[in-house]
Amino acid sequence: MNGKTALNKIGKWIGGRREASLVILLLISCLLIGVMSPDFFSSTNVDTIINDIAILAIVSIAQFFVILSNGIDISVGAIIAFSGMACGMINQDHPGTPIFVIILAGLGLGLAMGAINGALVAYGKIPPIITTLGTCSIFRGSTFLLSKNTWVTAHEMTDAFKHFPRGRFLGITTLVWCALIVIVIAYVFSRYTRTGRAIYAIGGNPTAAKFVGVSESKTRFIVFLISGLLSGFAGFLWTTRYASAVNEMASGFEMQAVASCVLGGVNFAGGSGGIIGVVLGALFFGIINNALPSLYLNVFWQLFVQGLIVLIALMVNTIVDDRKARKLLAQRRVSK
Amino acid sequence: MTDKTNKKQDLVAASRLVDETGLKNRLIEFFTKWEVLLAIIFVLMFIVFGSITPKFLRLKNLLNQSGTFMEKSIMALPMIFIIMCGDIDISVASIVALSGFGIGMAAEAGAPTPVIVLVGLAIGLVCGLVNGLLVTGLNMPAIAVTLATQSIYRGISKGVLGEHACTTFPESFQFFGQGTLGGSHIPFSLLLYAVLAVIMYFVLQRTVYGRRLYAIGSCAEAARFSGIKVKKARVINFALMGLFAGIAAVILASRICSVRSNIAENYDMETITLVVLGGVAITGGKGTVYGVVISSFLVGFLKFGLTLMKVNGTYQTIAVGALLIIAVLLPRLLDMFKANRKLAKQQAQARLEEAGAVSK
Amino acid sequence: MAELITIRNLTKFFPGIKALDRVQMTIRTGEVHALIGENGAGKSTLVKILTGVYTPTDGEIMMEGKKLVFHNAIDAQQQGIVAIHQEASMFPELSVTENIYMGHHQRGKSHLLSWKEMKSNTKALLDRMQLDINPDTLVKNLSVAQRHMVEIAKALSLNAKCVIMDEPTSALTNNEVDDLYRIIRQLKAEGKAIVFISHKFEEIFDICDYFTVLRDGQYIGEGKIKDSTPDKIIHMMIGRDLSTMYPALPSFDPKSPVILKVRGLCQNGAFHDVSFDLHQGEILGFYGLVGAGRSEVMRTVFGIDRSDGGTMELFGKSYSPRGPEDAMKAGMALVPEDRQKQGLVLAMTISKNITLPAITKLSKKGFTYRKAEEDYTVKHGEEMEIKAAGWQVDADTLSGGNQQKVVLAKWIGTDPKILILDEPTKGIDVATKAAVHEFMVEMASKGKAVIIISSELPEVIGMSNRIVVLHEGTQMGEFSGDQITQDNIMKAAIGEKVECK
Structure with a gap:
């Protein structure tokens, strides 16, 4: 094989794969940012970035499965707040509770809230946006009730609790390890299990899914269970990482998670997308947020930049899809 | 012979079921209407709160x-049109923020009241127009596009204002949010809302444009095949939404006399809640303006009643969320009931057709 | 050839419709069984019962001596009855392998999916069918024919005993049809039973061994293909001779003025270089197989899709519609193919549907005007003889035939000069069908120009003064007078050169 065809092949691979173009986009932006502020590549800064996006990556994966099934979960932020607050309060009131029990509590609460969403969507047949819009207020309101409108501060938490995400193994923090484990499990689940593929099926073509025996309501229910479970876990991580549990925590975080998915090439109409893309999308947000100060924009512009990136990603998705469809039509013409 | 009479009775029963003018049918149709149920809940709420705290019933309060x-x-009114057409706009709170930012900046620059108001309305209109053009131009789901513009609009206001709050407004500007009608206790904003609601009612229920919105919402493709400019109508809806968000920004800024980048947070969710609670189907094609007017007052007064009863604000948030879910779950049960009736009607209709009964 | 499935007295009621009435059929192994009938004869209902989508009202299905009861599509699949559906049952965003294995993915020891195994099995399956398709390709990147083949491969992977093919050739080219025949013969040799549904007689006589005819939901007859002739089967299908089925057409004068002149009309990927004249007072037929671009041409003429080239002239003036509203203003009406999604707003009342295109005309300064709407509805509704309990009844309560009458009433009110009908008699009863045909003749004799698109060749031949034939987006010719024969039109439609004027 000569060099030219190899190059062609690489070009084709990049053009055909959303993930590859994202990697290139990431590399280019890293390079540009690196030129403007050399500190960017310092090991402490890289460490900061990956620690910053760990929770976002987990919640984006939660959101990914929901969007894949052609839904949306607006309540993830509220689930994080409720389970995070609960974890913080358990630690405050019963300092002797082992960490893993607290983690289980966070997971269990998330699962329960996900089950409520799932039951309403899958069996109550309420559109996901309406369901989660409603449960978003309910869960957030319940957080205030749980905390009696107070918050848990750093000095009310035990050291073991606070240090959990900061511990290091092989030079990487526990927080990042948690995210990595979630990513790997989610990847395997989405590619190598029947349930994972069923989510692709109901998102891509619910009628066809029925023909091959995939239960739409059961799968939808599972999707929200996963979303709740991961958000509950994220709640625990959030409280420990920021060493405080406030009622407003993670508000608006659902939108960031959706944004990572959009950037990662997940189709809003359901049925296509992958874990790697979503993680890259989250990584991209982490890098941009980190680099904003060195781009001479104050932190208040963060939201604006995020919105702009999502909009551009949407436009690119549409234009690429459009061109692909046209090309395919033209090819069919020629072949005939 | 008996077979014949049986058949005749059967046909009579069938035509009774199909006949829309029959009293029993009319009563059933009426009381299974969502708007009527809402009105009943509204009256019940007055009875309950009124008997607990007489303060609730005072007109002045x-x-x-x-x-x-x-x-x-006010924002719920054009949202009816948007949801009616199967779209959604989750950027409205951000439009209020951006529009409010323009109002605040204009006021700080010493602009006279009419200019301030115009700035607010113009920003709202432009934001809405941008949403509409992006949604129809990109052919993307409205939720995705407005998710992006939600961040962009609020992001601009946040980026420029930072932690700053605009608090200097001319005295005449304060009338929009705080003024009452000559001596009475009727707030100006209530009057404005009443006027806008009546206009929107006529547009939706009595104009060609309204009829077209129903057609688009029920089946956009059939509407297009009937010569309706679907995209144009959707852009107009979004532009209208922006304009009304601008109006809301004027009233809000005038009422609280202070504009920060975080004003009107969560207004988009609450607005959508009002519309869905008012009986507008999230799948499009169904809904009325008066249903949403009832739901707006229902939620507003419910919160007031709970406050009077010294119920924590948190419970109110939960109550509204629960109300939203119940509001969708209940009509679904009603629909099931109606679907059964419709099936019976279809069968009756078929029997009539078979018998060759031509109506009219 | 052993009996595999025996159907006895199968009956299915729908609200107001007896879709199947005591139907019988015997399906044997190693045999290709043609299921023949007009649209609405009950073929698809029978298929849906066989595949577990519908449950029968009465009657029984026996398979190898055992009575079958299906609760859903999966039950039928597990018994070995698989239907090749149209595209509706594919996952366009997923790979060929996954489309074949969705619902019964193969798992390894670790309970995780073994893609390697599935991929090699898929490869073997495709090789066995001598198909050159990469198992990794996404289905959205396949041609229509390839998708069909993948569906068949899927049926094979399920170890189907009986494969039902519903108009499998409707979107295929000649070569692709040959491929399909090869695979059908292979299946036959392997001892599978095949049910083949088609409207095309040459196909039935090419590939099938046995036939069963249905008409109006009833069993009419059966027999061996080699002992029968197309004429005999047609007679069974329609119950009378072809010539008496259609009303006499108004005489057409080729010198009558041209209303619509289309030259070199193109749309990338759909059709190219389409040219025709439409005269006053004529009925112009458009024929082609599904996917030939007939509907697309009409959508473009009506302004729904944009053209990528070519010119149109209407009444001698240049015409380039930006949307259906322009076409309507210019005096056109289109009765679309999909009555339920394009023709009607089902959730609206009959009255609101009929007045929809004319709503501006019936309003006063933008406000709707109830009295005018009522009068208008009554006038045109009665003209079309719509049978309904009232004009304020929702359109979705009506039967297919009445719904089509509502669509016609809706357009006749706009007083069109050009009336385009896309599959106007699909899925409606015989009486309404005749009414639609008479309506077309009446329109033409009133001096309107009518275009009809139909997949039923007899209908196009019986109802057109001239016929334009398309094949894969290319215009194959224009036929009139003596040139209009079943043979000529069909040949042109499958892409063979035919001498015409």
């Missing part, structure tokens, strides 16, 4: 109170 939720109620 109710009027004063209504001034506090007019912004959301």
Whole structure:
């Protein structure tokens, strides 16, 4: 094989794969940012970035499965707040509770809230946006009730609790390890299990899914269970990482998670997308947020930049899809 | 012979079921209407709160109170059109923020009241127009596009204002949110809302444009095949939404006399809640303006009543969320009931057709 | 050839319709069984019962001596009855392998999916069918024919005993049809039973061994293909001779003025270089197989899709519609193919549907005007003889035939000069069908120009003064007078050169 065809092949691979173009986009932006502020590549800064996006990556994966099934979960932020607050309060009131029990509590609460969403969507047949819009207020309101409108501060938490995400193994923090484990499990689940593929099926073509025996309501229910479970876990991580549990925590975080998915090439109409893309999308947000100060924009512009990136990603998705469809039509013409 | 009479009776029963003018049918149709159920709940709420705290029934209190939720109620009006057409706009709170930012900046620059108002309305209109053009131009789901513009609009206001708050407004500007009608307790904003609601009612229920919106919402493709400019109508809806968000921004800024980048947070969710609670189907094609007017007052006064009963604000948030879910779950049960009736009607209709009964 | 499935007295009621009435059929192994009938004869209902989508009202299905009861599509699949559906049952965003294995993915020891195994099995399956398709390709990147083949491969992977093919050739080219025949013969040799549904007689006589005819939901007859002739089967299908089925057409004068002149009309990927004249007072037929671009041409003429080239002239003036509203203003009406999604707003009342295109005309300064709407509805509704309990009844309560009458009433009110009908008699009863045909003749004799698109060749031949034939987006010719024969039109439609004027 000569060099030219190899190059062609690489070009084709990049053009055909959303993930590859994202990697290139990431590399280019890293390079540009690196030129403007050399500190960017310092090991402490890289460490900061990956620690910053760990929770976002987990919640984006939660959101990914929901969007894949052609839904949306607006309540993830509220689930994080409720389970995070609960974890913080358990630690405050019963300092002797082992960490893993607290983690289980966070997971269990998330699962329960996900089950409520799932039951309403899958069996109550309420559109996901309406369901989660409603449960978003309910869960957030319940957080205030749980905390009696107070918050848990750093000095009310035990050291073991606070240090959990900061511990290091092989030079990487526990927080990042948690995210990595979630990513790997989610990847395997989405590619190598029947349930994972069923989510692709109901998102891509619910009628066809029925023909091959995939239960739409059961799968939808599972999707929200996963979303709740991961958000509950994220709640625990959030409280420990920021060493405080406030009622407003993670508000608006659902939108960031959706944004990572959009950037990662997940189709809003359901049925296509992958874990790697979503993680890259989250990584991209982490890098941009980190680099904003060195781009001479104050932190208040963060939201604006995020919105702009999502909009551009949407436009690119549409234009690429459009061109692909046209090309395919033209090819069919020629072949005939 | 008996077979024949049986058949005849059967046909009579069938035509009774199909006949829309029969009293029993009419009563059933009426009481299974969502708007009627809402009105009943509304009256019940007055009875309950009124018997617990007489303060609730005082007209002055109710009027004063209504001034506090007019912004959301106003924004719910064009949201009916948007949801009616199967779209959604989750950027409205951000439009209020951006429009409010323009109002604040204009006021700080010493602009006269009419200019301030115009700035607010113009920003709203432009934001809405941008949403509409992006949604129809990109052919993307409205939720995705408005998710992006939600961050962009609020992001601009946040980026420029930072932690700053604009608090200097000319005295005449304060009338929009705080003024009452000559001596009475009727807030200006309530009057404005009443006028807008009546206009929107006529547009939706009595004009060609309204009829077209129903057609688009029920089946966009059939509407297109009937010569309706679907994209144009959707752009107009979004532009209208922006304009009304601008109006809401004027009233809000005038009422609280202070503009920060975080104003009107969560207004989009609450606005959508009002619309869905008012009986507008999230799948499009169904809904009325008066249903949403009832739901706006229902939610507003419910919060007031709970406050009077010294119920924590948190419970109110939960109550509204629960109300939203119940509001969708209940009509679904009603629909099931109606679907059964419709099936019976279809069968009756078929029997009539078979018998060759031509109506009219 | 052993009996595999025996159907006895199968009956299915729908609200107001007896879709199947005591139907019988015997399906044997190693045999290709043609299921023949007009649209609405009950073929698809029978298929849906066989595949577990519908449950029968009465009657029984026996398979190898055992009575079958299906609760859903999966039950039928597990018994070995698989239907090749149209595209509706594919996952366009997923790979060929996954489309074949969705619902019964193969798992390894670790309970995780073994893609390697599935991929090699898929490869083997495709090789066995001598198909050159990469198992990794996404289905959205396949041609229509390839998708069909993948569906068949899927049926094979399920170890189907009986494969039902519903108009499998409707979107295929000649070569692709040959491929399909090869695979059908292979299946036959392997001892599978095949049910083949088609409207095309040459196909039935090419590939099938046995036939069963249905008409109006009833069993009419059966027999061996080699002992029968197309004429005999047609007679069974329609119950009378072809010539008496259609009303006499108004005489057409080729010198009558041209209303619509289309030259070199193109749309990338759909059709190219389409040219025709439409005269006053004529009925112009458009024929082609599904996917030939007939509907697309009409959508473009009506302004729904944009053209990528070519010119149109209407009444001698240049015409380039930006949307259906322009076409309507210019005096056109289109009765679309999909009555339920394009023709009607089902959730609206009959009255609101009929007045929809004319709503501006019936309003006063933008406000709707109830009295005018009522009068208008009554006038045109009665003209079309719509049978309904009232004009304020929702359109979705009506039967297919009445719904089509509502669509016609809706357009006749706009007083069109050009009336385009896309599959106007699909899925409606015989009486309404005749009414639609008479309506077309009446329109033409009133001096309107009518275009009809139909997949039923007899209908196009019986109802057109001239016929334009398309094949894969290319215009194959224009036929009139003596040139209009079943043979000529069909040949042109499958892409063979035919001499015409």
